[in-house]
Structure formats: structure tokens, C-alpha cells
Amino acid sequence: MASDAQLVTRVRLGDVEAFGQLAERYERSLLAIALAKLRNFHEAEDVVQATLLLAFRRLETLRDEGKFGPWLIQIAQCQVVEAARARQIPVSLSWEDSSHRTADEGNCQAWIENEYLLGLVARLPDHERVLVGLRYFDGHSMAEIATISTRPIGTVTKQLSRAISRLRSWCSTEIS
Amino acid sequence: MMNHNASLEDWLESLGAALRARPRLTGRVMDRVRESAADGSTAGLPTRTRHFTIRGHRRLVAASGGAVAMIGVAMLIAITLFPSQSAGWPEVTKAIQSQKWIRGTATFGTMWLAPERQIWAFSLNGSHYFNDGRTKAKYEYRVGDKAITKLPLGEDNAQRILPLDALSQDTSAIGPWLFGTEKIIEQKRREITEAGKTWIEFQMVLWRGEMNHVTLRVDPATRLPIYLLQTSPKDKTKSSMWEFDYPTDGPADIYALGVPKEVKIDDRMPPDNVQRVIDAMAASRARIGNFRLIVGQSASYSSSVVYRKGNRWRIDSWRPQVAIDSMPEASKEQDWGQWFEEQLQLSKSMPFYVCDGKSVWENRSFQPGEEPRWKLSQHTAPQDLMSGEGLGSLPSGPNVKIASLLFPDLSPKRGWGFEFDLEPADAPGFVLLKRSAQTTRPDGALGHEWFFVDPAKGYAVVRAELFTLPPDTPSEPAASQVRQTISMEDFHESPQGFWYPTVVHNTSHFAANNSRGQGAIQPLKTMVRYHFDFDADLPDSLFTIDDRQLPNK
Numbered sequence: 001m002a003s004d005a006q007l008v009t010r011v012r013l014g015d016v017e018a019f020g021q022l023a024e025r026y027e028r029s030l031l032a033i034a035l036a037k038l039r040n041f042h043e044a045e046d047v048v049q050a051t052l053l054l055a056f057r058r059l060e061t062l063r064d065e066g067k068f069g070p071w072l073i074q075i076a077q078c079q080v081v082e083a084a085r086a087r088q089i090p091v092s093l094s095w096e097d098s099s100h101r102t103a104d105e106g107n108c109q110a111w112i113e114n115e116y117l118l119g120l121v122a123r124l125p126d127h128e129r130v131l132v133g134l135r136y137f138d139g140h141s142m143a144e145i146a147t148i149s150t151r152p153i154g155t156v157t158k159q160l161s162r163a164i165s166r167l168r169s170w171c172s173t174e175i176s
Numbered sequence: 177m178m179n180h181n182a183s184l185e186d187w188l189e190s191l192g193a194a195l196r197a198r199p200r201l202t203g204r205v206m207d208r209v210r211e212s213a214a215d216g217s218t219a220g221l222p223t224r225t226r227h228f229t230i231r232g233h234r235r236l237v238a239a240s241g242g243a244v245a246m247i248g249v250a251m252l253i254a255i256t257l258f259p260s261q262s263a264g265w266p267e268v269t270k271a272i273q274s275q276k277w278i279r280g281t282a283t284f285g286t287m288w289l290a291p292e293r294q295i296w297a298f299s300l301n302g303s304h305y306f307n308d309g310r311t312k313a314k315y316e317y318r319v320g321d322k323a324i325t326k327l328p329l330g331e332d333n334a335q336r337i338l339p340l341d342a343l344s345q346d347t348s349a350i351g352p353w354l355f356g357t358e359k360i361i362e363q364k365r366r367e368i369t370e371a372g373k374t375w376i377e378f379q380m381v382l383w384r385g386e387m388n389h390v391t392l393r394v395d396p397a398t399r400l401p402i403y404l405l406q407t408s409p410k411d412k413t414k415s416s417m418w419e420f421d422y423p424t425d426g427p428a429d430i431y432a433l434g435v436p437k438e439v440k441i442d443d444r445m446p447p448d449n450v451q452r453v454i455d456a457m458a459a460s461r462a463r464i465g466n467f468r469l470i471v472g473q474s475a476s477y478s479s480s481v482v483y484r485k486g487n488r489w490r491i492d493s494w495r496p497q498v499a500i501d502s503m504p505e506a507s508k509e510q511d512w513g514q515w516f517e518e519q520l521q522l523s524k525s526m527p528f529y530v531c532d533g534k535s536v537w538e539n540r541s542f543q544p545g546e547e548p549r550w551k552l553s554q555h556t557a558p559q560d561l562m563s564g565e566g567l568g569s570l571p572s573g574p575n576v577k578i579a580s581l582l583f584p585d586l587s588p589k590r591g592w593g594f595e596f597d598l599e600p601a602d603a604p605g606f607v608l609l610k611r612s613a614q615t616t617r618p619d620g621a622l623g624h625e626w627f628f629v630d631p632a633k634g635y636a637v638v639r640a641e642l643f644t645l646p647p648d649t650p651s652e653p654a655a656s657q658v659r660q661t662i663s664m665e666d667f668h669e670s671p672q673g674f675w676y677p678t679v680v681h682n683t684s685h686f687a688a689n690n691s692r693g694q695g696a697i698q699p700l701k702t703m704v705r706y707h708f709d710f711d712a713d714l715p716d717s718l719f720t721i722d723d724r725q726l727p728n729k
Contacts, residue, residue, distance in 0.1 A: 019209055023202040028195045035195075042574065045201055052205045114191045136188035137195050168184050 003150045005065035012059060019059075023052045025140070025148060026072055029133025033076045036118035037084055047083050051076040066150055069130035120167050128163035135160060197658050197684075268376075271399035277426035280404065280418040287418070288426045295426070299433045306430035313445060315430040316590060323442040324430055328451065330587035367396075375402070387414055444588050450596045453607055453635055454587055460634035461564060461583035463674040468712035470516050471575050472705045481525065482561075482576050483712075487533045488719035489561050491576055494525035512678075513707040530721050531558050537721055550721050575680075575704045582636045582664070582676065586611065586627060593622075603628050606638070612651065624651050633675040639663045660684045670710045680704045 002010075002021070010018035030051055034044035055075050062071050121132055134140045134148065142160075146153040272278065273291045280287040285300035294309025303318040307329060317324045364379045376394040387406040394401050401420050408414040427433050446454065469482040483490045527548055530537045536553040561577060564585030575581075586609050588594045597608040607629040612622045626641040643659035645651060653659050664677035684700045 016210055017206075020202055020206045023205050023209075024200070027200065027202055028192065028198075031195055031198065031201075032191075041198065045198070048201050049205050049208075052201075053208050056209045114194065117187060117191055132188070136185075136192040139192055139196055164184060171184065 001144055001147045003066075004068040004148050005150060008059065008062065008065040008068050011056070019056050022068065025138060026069065026133070027052075028137040028139070029069075029130070030072065030076045032118055032121060032133055032137045033073060033129075034080050034083075036115070036122040037080045039115060043083055047076065047079045051079045054079070069134070069149065070126040073126050073129060073133075117167075120170050123170070124163055124166065128159060128166070131156065131160045132163050132167075268394050268399045268401070272401070275400070275422045277423050278401075278420060279423055279426070280420050282416055282418045284416070290426055297427050297430070297433055304430055304433040304435050306427065306433060315441070317430060317435045317439065323440050324435060325590055326441050326443045326445060327590060328445055328454070328587045330585060330589065387416060444594075446588055446594065446596065449598060450609075453596075453598075453609070453629065453631075454585075456631075456635040457583040457629070458564060458585065460636065460673075460675065461562070461579045463634070463670075463672045464562070464579055465670065465672045465674065465710060466712075466714055467670075468709040468714065469576075469578070470513070470520075470705075470707040471578075472516060472707075473575060473702060480528070480576050481520070483714055483718050484561065485714040485716075485719060487531075487558060489529075489531045490527065490718050491529040492525045493528045494520065494523045512705060516705075516707055529553065529556065530719060531561070532719055532721070533558065536560070548721070578676065578680075578706055581662070581680070583634075584627070584637065600628075605632070606630055607635070610651070614647075620647050621645060622647055622649075622651075624653075624656075626651075626653065633667050633669075634673065636667070636675045636677075637662075637664065638667075638677075656685075658685065668708075670708065672710070676706060676708060678706050680706070 002018075004022065004025075007018045007022050011022070027048060030048045031044055034047040034051075035041070038044050038047065051072065055072055058075075062068060121129060124132060130149075131145065134145045135142070140148065142153055142156055145160075146156045149156065276290060276292070278289045278291075280289075285298060287296075287298035289296050295307065296309075297304075297306040299305075301319070304316075306315040308314070309329065312329045313326055314329050315324050315326050366377050366379065368375050368377055374396060376396050378392040378394070380390050380392075381388055387408045389407045389409050391405045391407070392401055393403050393405070400422065403420060404418040406416045406418075431437055445451070464484070466485045467483075469484075471480040471482065473479065479494060481492045481494065483492075526546070527539050529539075530550075536556045536558060537550045538553045538556070539548040540551050562579050564580050564583060588611075591613055593612045595610040597610070600606060600608040609627045609629060610624065612624045614620055614622060621644050624641070624643050624645065627637045628639040628641075629635050630638045640662040641653040641659065642662075643651075643653045643656035645656050649655065653661070661681075661683045663681045665679045665681065667675055667677050669675050680703070682702045682704065
């Protein structure tokens with residue numbers, strides 16, 4: 001498996017297909033980011049596509065190839081804000097406010113809980129959100145994440161553990 | 177709020193599994209990325225096309241003619257499909273029809289059209305295609321194929337061959353069926369004088385493809401097309417030219433196009449009784465007529481009102497004052513319709529799409545009550561609302577295509593496996609049509625679609641099962657952890673004989689496996705209600721847009 005930095009370099013050298021690997025790697029993480037605010041799969045998927053295409057077109061502006069993940073997340077956040085603005089959704093919408101729900105994927109309790117969790121993940125710092133997304137949403141193993149991010153597996157494990165603790169703490173506080 | 181019985185990691189795993197059950201987007205993104213890389217463009221963002229994409233289901237790899245076929249299609253469209261009300265076009269149509277054969281020649285291929293014999297054939301870069309309107313069969317032999325594939329023409333291709341019939345009857349506008357999957361989003365006619373000679377030119381913009389600007393030049397003396405020029409709006413150096421002549425003979429079959437005689441034909445035509453079912457479904461869909469339709473979906477605050485009058489249609493989006501979940505029960509259909517009408521009176525609606533019969537306009541203003549800002553749609557074409565493709569949704573318009581949900585075009589297609597059970601043991605009285613295709617998943621899983629069709633209701637689909645299974649696994653919906661069930665209830669028949677449900681239930685099942693191999697199936701349920709009015713007043717003003725709201729005004 002190639003690291004993000006290696007793939008970015010290959011794309012810059014003209015290997016367009018390498019971008020496909022990058023896109024597949026982060027697709028679900030981006031979907032989670034978009035869903036957290038838009039709460040509508042169709043719109044969220046539009047945002048994912050827009051984000052990836054924009055990333056490809058602006059790849060030359062990425063200064064540090066190793067920071068592709070956080071950079072991609074920033075683009076996604078901008079796209080989400082734009083989409084939310086177009087739909088007149090307050091971008092500061094929090095999970096508690098369900099009056100703007102437009103999710104068309106069902107109203108079952110499970111999904112409401114999922115939206116809550118997505119909202120929590122969205123509050124994580126970018127570097128932790130990348131790790132949570134890669135691990136749980138895109139389904140990569142710890143070893144793969146270490147390769148993707150060119151960081152030692154121990155560091156990845158520690159950072160992910162910190163992110164989980166943070167989420168757990170928010171959960172306990174808010175539930176209490 | 178939180179599921180206290182599960183750990184946070186399990187919860188994240190479960191959420192991730194639900195996200196991963198969604199169709200992959202990378203394939204579509206990469207199409208745009210490759211386009212972008214090829215033309216160096218930095219303008220525009222991707223648009224979403226949802227045809228043949230199934231919600232909660234992997235996108236099926238449906239083989240199609242692709243870009244190669246599109247060139248031929250574009251040319252055929254240009255020859256045959258201009259609206260008859262364009263000044264001079266009836267004469268052009270008549271001139272074309274009087275020819276036995278029309279041949280188009282380009283550097284990369286040859287195309288043939290026989291209006292009376294209903295043949296459309298073309299050879300492009302070593303691949304050969306022969307479409308026979310009389311036998312409703314198409315033959316394909318692509319580079320690398322070991323056999324010629326014989327398939328039913330399907331609605332799209334049949335319509336590509338037959339439009340001349342419609343034009344000869346001087347139909348007033350572009351029928352929704354005319355363009356197949358190659359859609360025209362803009363068209364103009366002009367006269368041009370060069371070196372003292374005047375030519376008629378028909379210019380159009382196709383919805384996709386790099387060279388999507390097409391000009392058809394016609395000789396005003398003979399009324400016959402001279403050439404068709406395709407150009408790229410982004411790169412002026414890219415173009416292709418088809419020149420036309422009118423021979424007396426043409427190819428009798430696909431072998432005459434250059435396929436070696438020893439190549440056998442792989443006949444994938446459905447048996448006659450199955451073809452009759454497919455035809456009956458298309459006929460039932462066509463019986464829908466004019467209507468006003470309210471579409472309300474549970475768990476959603478935005479709903480739609482759809483208007484259709486001939487080849488014109490409109491979709492308005494609105495938000496009721498209270499949650500649609502609180503609408504009356506299915507058994508009180510009349511109450512629900514009344515309830516919805518009352519909600520409409522209290523709500524602000526905004527137009528979303530307007531199809532004037534030739535083009536589809538999208539409102540770019542998203543604020544109810546605000547003046548619309550119209551833009552030509554880049555991904556929705558006039559025929560989309562009523563076509564048999566897709567399973568119920570338009571881009572940005574979920575659940576409004578009830579005609580395609582009830583009566584999809586299930587003609588066998590290249591790349592798909594088909595099975596038919598005219599007397600399924602577990603569903604007596606119904607007909608079961610099954611199709612499957614390889615998904616884009618790395619394990620080569622197959623996407624299956626089962627349609628239970630009720631002959632007593634005009635062959636409407638009353639239940640659909642969409643599910644994914646590993647290859648070589650016996651197909652059975654319950655065996656799949658990722659599946660979707662769509663069931664229609666409370667059917668009625670319109671005065672024109674169109675059968676429709678008032679309630680559609682949609683249940684998606686996602687596997688919530690976690691990293692330790694434990695798992696559970698999580699269902700997500702939605703309900704959509706439909707309220708038809710086939711006698712509604714449909715003033716023409718619904719289908720026209722105010723010139724002052726056009727982008728350049």
C-alpha cells in the first residue's frame with residue numbers, strides 16, 4: 001500500500017489513476033463529514049464528489065503531501081458550508097436541533113443516534129478526525145493507517161485512542 | 177441518546193458499516209477527474225447522475241456503448257430528432273425519409289440509417305452495432321468479443337430508430353422518448369451564408385461528452401443533411417466531422433459491417449412470453465396521462481408536487497408546517513390527500529424543475545418565496561420524468577419518478593444476467609423478473625434485482641428486492657446483509673387504466689459488523705405517499721418560465 005504522500009506525488013507526475021486510490025481511501029470519511037451537517041445522503045454524496053474533484057483540480061496548492069487527509073477535510077468542510085448555505089441550513093446546526101432534519105434515510109432511532117455521533121466526530125481536531133474516519137468509516141486497519149499517514153503505528157494508536165477518549169468524554173458529559 | 181449497551185467503538189463500527197454500505201462514489205468521481213485531466217479544465221463541479229444507481233445498493237456495472245456509441249447516437253439524434261415545429265424541419269424530415277439509406281462517414285467510423293427499413297447501424301474503431309427496428313433486436317460485436325451479442329432493442333434504442341415515424345405524423349414537439357440516454361439540453365436553428373450560398377444549420381448541445389456541441393448543416397435545395405460537426409466548447413482544436421451521402425444499398429446485417437462470418441451469435445433475446453411482459457409494462461407506463469401528483473416522504477421536511485401535461489412537466493418543492501410523519505394512516509387515503517392539500521395551502525412552495533417540452537430548467541434559488549433563478553439543467557432531460565430508467569428518482573428529486581419505479585424498462589442489457597419466472601412458487605399470481613450484474617466491489621460481488629410484477633395491475637411492480645451477494649452464491653434476498661426491499665401498497669386504477677399505489681415502503685438493511693466479527697442487521701425504514709389527481713387543472717403557465725428570470729436577463 002502506498003502512502004498518501006506517494007500517491008499525491010504520482011498524481012502530480014501525471015498518474016491520474018493514483019487519485020482514484022486517494023479518493024477511495026477517504027470517501028467514507030468525507031461522507032461522514034458531509035452527513036454530520038447536511039443529514040441527507042443525496043446532498044452529502046454530492047458534496048463528497050464535489051470535494052474530490054476540487055481536490056484533484058487544486059492538488060498543486062497542497063504544500064505538504066503528507067497532509068493530504070487534513071487538507072481534504074478542509075475542502076470538504078468548505079463544500080459543506082456552501083451546500084448548507086444553498087439550502088438555507090444554519091451551518092452551526094447542532095445535533096439537538098432536529099427541526100431542520102431533512103434526512104431521507106429513515107427516522108429510526110438508530111439513525112438519529114448515528115447523526116449524534118457524526119456530530120461529535122465533527123468536533124474533533126482535524127488530525128484526529130482523519131484517523132477516526134480512516135479507521136471506522138473507511139474501514140482501514142491500524143497498519144494501513146500508519147502507512148497512509150507515514151507515521152509509526154504506535155503514534156497512530158495513541159492519537160486514535162486520544163480521539164476515542166475525547167468522544168467518550170463528550171458522550172458522558174452530554175448524556176448526564 | 178446513546179446506545180448504552182454498546183461501546184463507543186462498536187457504535188463507530190456500526191456507523192462505519194452503514195456508510196460503507198452506500199454505493200461507492202469514486203468511480204463517478206474518477207470519470208470527471210479523467211475528463212478534467214484530459215482537457216485541463218478547472219471550471220465546473222460534478223453533477224450527479226443517478227440512473228441505474230440503487231440506493232443502499234452497490235452501483236451495478238452496466239455495460240453500455242459508452243463514448244463510442246455516443247458518437248453514433250449523437251449523429252442519429254441530429255438527423256432525426258429536431259422538433260418539427262422548427263421552420264424548415266418538416267421538409268428536412270421528409271427529404272430524409274425519402275432516402276433508402278443515409279450513410280455518415282468519419283475518419284473513425286461509418287454509420288448507416290434506413291428510415292423505412294428501420295435500421296440503424298454503425299462501425300466505430302473496430303466495433304460494430306446493428307439495430308433492427310422491425311425485429312426489435314440489436315446486435316453488438318465489440319473489439320475483443322468472441323461472439324455477437326443479440327439483445328432486445330430496449331426502449332431507448334427502439335426510440336432512436338423510430339422517431340422518423342413520429343416526425344412524419346408532425347408531432348408537435350420532442351417526445352420524452354426521443355433521445356434515449358443521449359440528452360439534448362439546448363437547441364437552435366439558424367441560416368448561414370458562405371461564399372454566396374445559404375445553408376441551414378441546426379445547433380444543439382448534448383448533456384455530456386467532451387465534444388458535446390453539435391452542428392448539423394442542411395442543404396436548403398435538397399433539404400438533406402450535408403455534414404454533422406461535433407466540437408468541444410473547451411478545446412477548439414478538438415472536433416470530428418461526419419459527412420453524409422445517400423446510397424441506394426446498405427448493410428443487411430451485422431456481418432455486412434465487417435464482422436467475420438465465422439463469429440457466432442449469442443442470442444440473449446427473452447422468450448416471447450417474457451417480452452410480452454416487458455412490453456406490457458412499457459405500455460402501462462405510457463397510460464399515465466396528465467396528472468398532478470403530491471409526493472410526501474416520512475422523515476423528510478421537503479416534499480414534492482409534480483405536474484405533467486403531455487411532454488411538459490414541472491416539479492415544485494415545498495415544506496409542510498408539520499412533520500410528514502404525522503400524516504394520516506395508510507388506510508385513510510382520502511384523509512391523507514385532504515391533509516396534504518391543507519398543508520399545501522399553509523406552505524410556501526418553490527419551483528424546482530420546469531420542462532417546457534424541449535429543455536429542462538432548474539431553479540437555482542433555494543429560498544421559498546424568492547424569485548426563481550433559472551438555469552438549463554445539465555443532468556436532467558425532458559424524457560427523464562417518464563422514462564423507464566432508474567428506480568423512482570431524478571437527480572435532486574427523490575421519489576418523483578413513480579412511473580419508472582412501477583414500470584421499469586427491464587429489457588435485457590449487455591453485461592446483465594437475466595432470469596424470468598412466470599409462475600414463482602412463493603408468489604403465486606405474480607411474475608418474477610430477476611436481473612444481476614457484477615458490482616464494483618473488489619470481491620466481484622453480484623448485485624441482484626428481483627421485480628415481482630402483478631399482471632392484474634397492468635404488470636406493475638408490487639415488490640422489488642435489491643441485494644448484493646458474493647459470486648457463486650445462490651441468489652436469495654434473505655442471504656444478503658445489504659439489501660433493500662421496496663413494496664407498493666393500496667393500488668388504484670386511473671381513468672386511463674394506469675395502476676398506481678398510494679403508499680410505498682422502503683426498507684434498507686445494513687450489516688453492522690464490527691471488527692470482531694459480531695454483527696447485526698439494522699433496518700432503515702421510510703414510507704412515501706403518493707396522491708394523484710388526474711383531473712387537475714394544468715394551465716400552460718405552469719410549464720413556462722418568465723424570461724426575466726433567465727440568467728442573462
